[in-house]
Amino acid sequence: MKTTRRPSLNDMRAFEAVARLGSMRAAADALALTHGAVSRRVAKLSDDLGLELFEPAGRGLRLTTEGQALASAMGRALALINDTIDSLRDRDAKRPVVLSCERSVAMRWLIPRLSAFQDSHPEIELHLSVGGGPLDFSRDQVSLALRRLDFPVHPDWRVTPLMRESMGPVMTPALLPGFEAGDYVALASRTRPAAWDDWLGQQPGRAAPRATRYLDHHFLIVEAAAAGLGVALCPRILALDDLRSGRLAAPLGFAPDGSEYGLIEPKAAPPGAAPALAALKDWLTGAAREADA
Structure with missing residues (x-):
């Protein structure tokens, strides 16, 4: 009579170990179980299947014809599972690291420095996307985000x-x-339309501009300033390279505005990406330290 009871995976695991290792005792050691526990699991599997899986052979056991067939099938199934796991791990290890960065920071600070990271880590496939504010790491397929921390975390x-x-006129x-x-x-970004009013409020006696022109992003007002179109009130990080080259000047320096940039990542990061993410974070931290110097 054909049984409809589904065998336990633990019972099948015990049977596979006995069949592969040739004895109950060896299987018990491999599975960290007692000899009796392994024996009971194998007996229960035999009962559930309605088949004799082992038969006495001297002082030991040997597989029956049915047991050999089941052991062979389980060997193939476990090999397939192991191959699949290895493939999934390899895929995670080779998955590109996706860094999301605020548009202006990416354009004016990050991209000019990325070649140094790639030269140091040619084995890491790094993709860059631009965006600001909160994001959905899973939906957006982002590994790490560089953001100005002006929103709830x-x-x-x-x-x-x-x-x-830190902000200042350049x-x-x-x-x-x-x-x-x-x-x-005055050149102002539409992303922070009140920046000039706030700054002038902190500069007693400083004359207001004769006109204010608004551009969509900070990287645009820095480029406009470098082209001689006006004075841009911008984050220091965006003008850093032009200040060092002498293309731009910052006569009043820069004042902290109370905010900061940070690297954001999900706490449950894919395990295969951990070494690449650690390398990228270390590099970004070093580059930021150099920028603050």
Whole structure:
């Protein structure tokens, strides 16, 4: 009579170990079970299947014809499972690291430095996407995000502080006299429309601009300032390279605005990506330290 009871996976595991190792005792050692526990599991499997799986052979056991067939099938099944697990692990290990970065920071600070990271870590496939504010790591397929921390942080995220935000006016050296005289055009980003009013409120006696022009993003106002179109009020990190080259000047320096940038990642990161993520975080932390120097 054909049984409809489904065999236990633990019972099948015990049977596979006995069949592969040739004895109950060896299987018990391999599975960290007692000899009796293994014997009971094999007997229960035989009963559930309605088949004799082992038969006496001297002082030991040997597989019956049915037992050999089941052991062979289980060997193939376990090999397939192990191959699949190895394949999944390899896929995770080779999965590209996706870094999401705020658009202006990516354009003005990160991209000019990324070749140094790739030269140091040619084995890491790094993809860059741009975006700001909160994100869904799973939906957006992002491994790590560089953000200005001006929004609520989800409890499932891990945040690594990176660098402080500081703001100040920048311009070409040729525009310095006009700026000091109060004869200048202010360049402002639509992402922070009140920035000039806030800054002027902290600068008693500083003349307001004769006009204010708004562009969509900070990286645009820094480029406009470098082209001589006006004075940009921008984060120091975005003007850093042009300040060092002398293309831009910052006569009043930069003042912290109380915010900071950070690296955000999900607490439950894919295990295969851990070494690559650690390398990228270490590099970004070092680059931010250099920028703050």
